[in-house]
Amino acid sequence: MELEFRHLRIICSIADSGSLTRAAASLRLTQPGLSAQLTRIERVLGGELFSRAQSGVVPTAFGEVVLSRARAVLPTVDELLEVSALAAQKGCSPHRFRLGSVNAPLLGGLITAIRLHHPEAEISSRGQGCTVPLVDDIAGGRLEAAVVGDSPGYQLALPPGVTAEPIATEPLFVALPAAHPLAALEEVRLEDLEDEDWAAPRPDNDRIREYWSRTLLVMGHRMRVVHEAEGRLLLDVVRNGHAVSFCQATFEEVPGIAVRPIAGNPLWYRHLLAWHEEGPLEPLGPSLVRNVTEAYQAACARSTVYQGWLERHDGAAPPQRTQPAC
Secondary structure (H helix, E strand, C coil), rough: CCCCHHHHHHHHHHHHCCHHHHHHHHEEEEEEEHHHHHHHHHHCCCCCEEECCCCCCECCCHHHHHHHHHHHHHHHHHHHHHEEEEEEHHCCCEEEEEECCCCCCCCCHHHHHHHHHCCCCCEEEECCCCHHHHHHHHHHHCCCEEEEEEEECCCCCCCCCCCEEEEEEEEEEEEEECCHHHHHHCEECCCHHCEEEEEECCCCCCCCCHHHHHHHHHHHCCCCCECCCCCHHHHHHHHCCCCEEEEEECCCCCCCEEEEECCCCCCCEEEEEEECCCCHHHHHHHHHHHHHHHHHHHHHCCCCCHHHHHHHHHCCCCCCCCCCCC
């Protein structure tokens, strides 16, 4: 047997897990199968890499030497794979497109837009709670385009080679349990939410929560987050009356949840469409932006609450801030 890069990944996984059983689970292997692979790897390298014990495994002195080299080599290999994937993408068929999206009502419109130009295209997509991994995947050639977003003062920092065009900027509203007393109001004041429990994304999710908390703090309010959640889990917490949360203005009300504007429009969200400037979708960029913008307008029309807000706030614009980009 010759040593392969996957063998180095196996060694690192075992060391990180501290257990053959846990490493086998993360690698989707059986524990006996992983143990046999490790034995073969040790035979090739010429020494024992781990000391076995009931509590798990610990790298031997020889193993530490091998691990230090493996951890130095693998990032370079990963970078090589990303660069080669992007280079291959430039010369591959333009009829295969991998798309990504954060929680926004635009992915369907993006797929429709691409099919207008490539009816026979093979299109796949995946959702992601965070914008940053999506633009990183575009830069690395793992996605062709993605629906992403950012907040005022926390503008998205794009990796080299990735371009993004704004689709729309909209206010954030508040999602309330349908039975909440504030749901009877046309709009909600921040001070009325002072004593509420909140559901919000994790702090490392594109710094969205930092933007929420900092904006409220500047205005003299606080946000007591007791549930870290997003997507369906967040909606379930709100629906069952355990918390409130901010949401996009285009969010459509669902049974059990009421969406209301916030007085003064203190928080905003910007929708963006991103793609690689040397990728197969670059020639279609302006057309895709127009089509996705139409999809956004359709989403606005579906939200009766947002339609009412638009009628009352013609020409409203987000605040301009100079806070460092995220």
